Amino acid sequence: MKLYEYQAKEIFRQYGIPVPEGYVIDKVDDIKKHEESVVLKAQVLVGGRGKAGGIKIASGTDEAKKIASELLGAQIKGVRVKKLLIEKKLDIERELYLSIILDRRNKCPLLMFSEEGGVDIESVDEEKIIKLYIDPLIGIQGFMIRYLLKKCTLEQKKELGRIIKQLYRIFKEKDCELVEINPLVVDRDGKLWAADAKIIVDTDALYRHPEIEENVEESTDLEREAKKMGYALIELDGDIAVIANGAGLTMATLDAITHFGAKPRIFLDLGGTDDPEIVKNAFYLVKKSNPKAVLVNIFGGVTKCDTVAKGIVAALEEYPIDVPMIVRISGVHEDVGRKMLEARGVECHTTMLDAVKRCAEVVVKGGGK
Amino acid sequence: MAIIVDENTRVLVQGITGHQGSFHTGEMIKFGANVVAGVTPGKGGQEVHGVPVYDTVEEAMEMEPNATMIAVPAPYVKDAAFEALYNGIKVLHILTEGVPFHDSMEIVSYAKTKGAVIVGPNGPGIASPFKAKVGIMPNSIFAEGFVGVASRSGTLTYEIVNALTQNNIGQSTVIGLGGDPIVGLSFVDVLHMFEQDEQTKAVVLVGEIGGTAEEDAAEYIKREVSKPVVAYIAGRTAPPGKRMGHAGAIITRGMGTAESKIRAFEEAGVPVAKFPTDVPNLLQNIL
Numbered sequence: 001m002k003l004y005e006y007q008a009k010e011i012f013r014q015y016g017i018p019v020p021e022g023y024v025i026d027k028v029d030d031i032k033k034h035e036e037s038v039v040l041k042a043q044v045l046v047g048g049r050g051k052a053g054g055i056k057i058a059s060g061t062d063e064a065k066k067i068a069s070e071l072l073g074a075q076i077k078g079v080r081v082k083k084l085l086i087e088k089k090l091d092i093e094r095e096l097y098l099s100i101i102l103d104r105r106n107k108c109p110l111l112m113f114s115e116e117g118g119v120d121i122e123s124v125d126e127e128k129i130i131k132l133y134i135d136p137l138i139g140i141q142g143f144m145i146r147y148l149l150k151k152c153t154l155e156q157k158k159e160l161g162r163i164i165k166q167l168y169r170i171f172k173e174k175d176c177e178l179v180e181i182n183p184l185v186v187d188r189d190g191k192l193w194a195a196d197a198k199i200i201v202d203t204d205a206l207y208r209h210p211e212i213e214e215n216v217e218e219s220t221d222l223e224r225e226a227k228k229m230g231y232a233l234i235e236l237d238g239d240i241a242v243i244a245n246g247a248g249l250t251m252a253t254l255d256a257i258t259h260f261g262a263k264p265r266i267f268l269d270l271g272g273t274d275d276p277e278i279v280k281n282a283f284y285l286v287k288k289s290n291p292k293a294v295l296v297n298i299f300g301g302v303t304k305c306d307t308v309a310k311g312i313v314a315a316l317e318e319y320p321i322d323v324p325m326i327v328r329i330s331g332v333h334e335d336v337g338r339k340m341l342e343a344r345g346v347e348c349h350t351t352m353l354d355a356v357k358r359c360a361e362v363v364v365k366g367g368g369k
Numbered sequence: 370m371a372i373i374v375d376e377n378t379r380v381l382v383q384g385i386t387g388h389q390g391s392f393h394t395g396e397m398i399k400f401g402a403n404v405v406a407g408v409t410p411g412k413g414g415q416e417v418h419g420v421p422v423y424d425t426v427e428e429a430m431e432m433e434p435n436a437t438m439i440a441v442p443a444p445y446v447k448d449a450a451f452e453a454l455y456n457g458i459k460v461l462h463i464l465t466e467g468v469p470f471h472d473s474m475e476i477v478s479y480a481k482t483k484g485a486v487i488v489g490p491n492g493p494g495i496a497s498p499f500k501a502k503v504g505i506m507p508n509s510i511f512a513e514g515f516v517g518v519a520s521r522s523g524t525l526t527y528e529i530v531n532a533l534t535q536n537n538i539g540q541s542t543v544i545g546l547g548g549d550p551i552v553g554l555s556f557v558d559v560l561h562m563f564e565q566d567e568q569t570k571a572v573v574l575v576g577e578i579g580g581t582a583e584e585d586a587a588e589y590i591k592r593e594v595s596k597p598v599v600a601y602i603a604g605r606t607a608p609p610g611k612r613m614g615h616a617g618a619i620i621t622r623g624m625g626t627a628e629s630k631i632r633a634f635e636e637a638g639v640p641v642a643k644f645p646t647d648v649p650n651l652l653q654n655i656l
Contacts, residue, residue: 022475029546102470104580104617107477108534122622137475137482175471177550204443204616205469217534218610232614247548247614248522248577249604255627258606259643269614271466272505301507331531332507352528353644 001201002218006085008197011174014156015166017181019194022087025182028068031086034061040068043083044076045217052076056074057089079217090193095183096154097121098164099198100134100171102178107305109134110173111164118183140168159192173213175205197292204244226285230278231268235284238263239363241291243282245270245303253297253356255328260360272302279311283319293324295359309337313344328355370568371497372559373460373486374436381434382407382417383426383449383459384441388463391417393505401499406432418477426456435506436460436503438494446490447472454483463489463505464546470616473551473570477526480553487553491615492545493523504529506543514539517563518626519544519556520575521582521617525603528645529575536649547614550579556586564594571597571656573648576637578604579618579625587633597656599651600634601642602627606642 003011014022024043025031042054049055057063064086074081077360095118102333103110111132116124132144132153145161154160171179178196187193203210216224226233232247240257242264244250250269257264266289268282286294298308308329328349329337340347349355380397384390385407395418397404405418413424423429426437437453439446439461444466453461454476459478468490480487482620488495498511499586508532516538520526523545523653530543542558546552556574561567572594576583583602605627607613608618620626631641640651 043624102474102550105472105555105585107551110561135478136471137478166439172471175469177470183478202469202471203612210470219588232612234608234611234613236608244524246522246524247618248520248525248575248603249528249645251577251607251613251618252528252601254586254607255605256644264606267613282471299524299531301506301510301524302525303524331527332509351646353646 001203001214001343002198003201003212004045005041005196006043007213007271008199009194011170012194012197013200015170017163017166017194018088018192019197020090022085024083024085025068028045028065028081031061031064031068036066038064039089040064040071040088040089042071042076042081044079044081044086045215046077046079049076052267054081054357067335080128083361090185090195091188092185093188094278096125096186098184099178099180099181099182100167104131105320106133108136111154111168111243115152115154121182131345134168139167141144142246147303148355156186156190156192163192170199170254175202175209176200178348185368222285222288226268229281231270231282234267235289236264237265238265240264240359241266241268241289241294242297243270243271243286243294244297249297249299253295256352256356257295257360260357262360262363264290268305270343272306274302274304276314277309280306280314280318284314285322287321288333291323292298293326293359293363294321295355295357296325296327298327298331299331300329300334300337304333305329305331305337306333307339309340312346313340316344317323326355326359326362328352339348370566371384372541372562372566372569373488373521373544374497374501374503376494376500378403379432379437379458380404380503381437381448381453382499383411383428383437383453385417385420385422386412386415387440389505390440393438393586394418394420396508397502399563400496400502402502403408405434411439425608426452426458430456430638436462438462438464438503440464443467443468443469446609447476449481450476450481454479454485456486460487460503461487461533462494463487464494464505464650466491468549470549471553473549473579477551477553488515488544488550491545491549492547492552492596493526495542497546498540499543504545506545510534515541515564515570516573517541517569517571518543518573518575519559520544521548521577521615522585522603523548524603525645529573529601529648531648534648536653538649544570548617550617556582558588559596560586560589569596569650573598574598575650576600576602576614577629579612581625583630585632587637587639589653590637590639597655598639599642599648599655600639600643601648602630
């Protein structure tokens with residue numbers, strides 16, 4: 001989960017990483033008196049915010065108010081701006097880059113520092129990036145920082161070393177996937193500042209971070225409702241609501257639907273379950289997604305076919321949907337499951353491809369509503 | 370032969386008195402696995418499917434387990450895994466979904482110092498039909514044979530293994546690597562083991578979007594693997610930035626797309642199936 005810049009900077013402040021003086025507003029009237037120039041930064045989670053017009057400089061209070069009234073409520077890359085961060089403008093001498101990311105390949109944190117900051121790190125030459133692979137069991141140690149500082153020309157070595165240590169503490173203590181300072185600014189007085197702050201937190205670790213507020217920008221209402229109910233659901237822009245058991249199988253089903261010329265409306269992973277209620281309640285979400293057809297793809301193992309059939313039959317009563325439903329049911333207890341469904345007039349198939357083809361056909365030919 | 374688990378595997382179940390732990394203990398025994406002990410703190414002295422339950426792994430070591438299935442809630446996984454590693458267990462399957470990846474990184478790092486193998490987290494485990502099973506894969510899908518299967522998915526693996534069995538293609542070892550961004554084994558690790566394994570004559574890799582495990586595998590196959598490999602990749606139509614059920618199945622900054630993985634495999638001479646059930650055909654074509 002991404003944090004907003006102002007949230008990330010608040011964490012930086014708590015850990016003693018210098019951030020420019022500033023405050024957050026959600027209405028123009030909250031702008032304070034400014035004699036000097038300020039930066040107004042739209043608080044959205046999309047990348048490339050500056051180029052899309054989300055960062056502006058104002059020379060005083062009046063101009064700040066004018067810009068704020070334009071920015072608040074405006075759309076930046078399709079996202080409505082609800083909050084602005086107003087900051088003192090830095091007197092920039094140099095821009096550097098510093099981050100710690102989760103390195104999936106090496107299964108450890110990776111620290112990256114470059115004296116070429118302020119641009120996308122992917123566009124910086126490899127030899128200009130100093131990399132440090134960190135063993136999570138020992139964390140950042142003094143010798144690692146000495147190695148790094150030896151390779152850089154910066155004068156403020158002591159301060160950089162301190163910031164690196166604190167950044168790693170944030171990475172670990174806040175369960176981060178990424179902490180990034182880009183640019184890390186050297187001002188005309190030689191002081192270091194985190195001019196921007198990016199933090200991505202591991203969603204699976206949020207249970208141990210009650211202090212971190214969950215954002216609503218990265219998911220839809222239906223996705224959040226599903227998550228609260230315990231399902232993995234993704235909204236898409238097509239027609240077919242896809243329910244399957246297991247993330248891989250659900251993805252494979254979406255791929256097959258697209259291959260046969262139709263488009264999925266939702267991805268809904270039932271996971272493994274032996275409770276018909278869980279199957280039934282998934283249909284509450286299916287109904288809410290307002291699809292043109294429903295495709296259920298179950299390969300019974302831990303989740304048995306008769307359990308799923310029981311759930312579907314119950315859902316027919318509780319969440320009836322007036323669109324075609326095609327079920328693929330195969331694996332453990334498939335015969336019992338199929339009989340229960342067919343007795344209720346549900347169309348069943350044994351192979352995934354038959355069911356997907358049929359469902360795509362129904363939608364493409366307009367057999368739905 | 371087979372890899373990681375075989376007839377000499379003695380299985381411990383951590384969290385044996387829980388819903389999952391107790392059910393799958395029974396299923397593992399039916400499969401033919403030698404489940405020797407279970408652990409649930411505070412429940413020592415009980416039995417589950419005839420298997421003795423201990424309060425601690427240290428006490429359970431009197432049954433000489435050499436592999437464990439960890440089926441405890443996510444907040445307790447790190448402690449349980451450390452306990453198993455501390456006591457010298459060399460194969461750990463972590464079933465639990467939702468383990469914070471910082472915990473997983475520490476587990477994987479500690480396992481390395483102990484020379485142990487981590488299967489998972491968030492995967493169905495490992496089975497060598499019908500010698501041993503540590504995990505939750507359904508017993509009905511397997512046949513013994515010479516194809517090694519490694520997958521980042523659960524049910525999709527069952528679907529493919531089942532299709533293999535129905536086409537009279539048996540398996541040496543089937544391993545679910547796990548759907549998290551940090552898991553103990555990568556495709557490269559497993560390819561190395563399958564290459565050394567006498568029983569295995571061909572390998573099936575089941576990948577999905579997110580990370581670079583498939584691209585790394587393709588590179589490794591070009592250099593080091595003599596046995597035929599076929600693959601399937603899930604998530605061709607997944608939108609970027611969305612976590613597709615698995616915590617690890619996410620396209621970030623244009624990285625980890627299905628196209629990139631399929632291209633890498635094809636360049637390495639690895640045929641990629643269009644649908645999961647095409648895998649047996651692809652194997653028959655190249656064998």
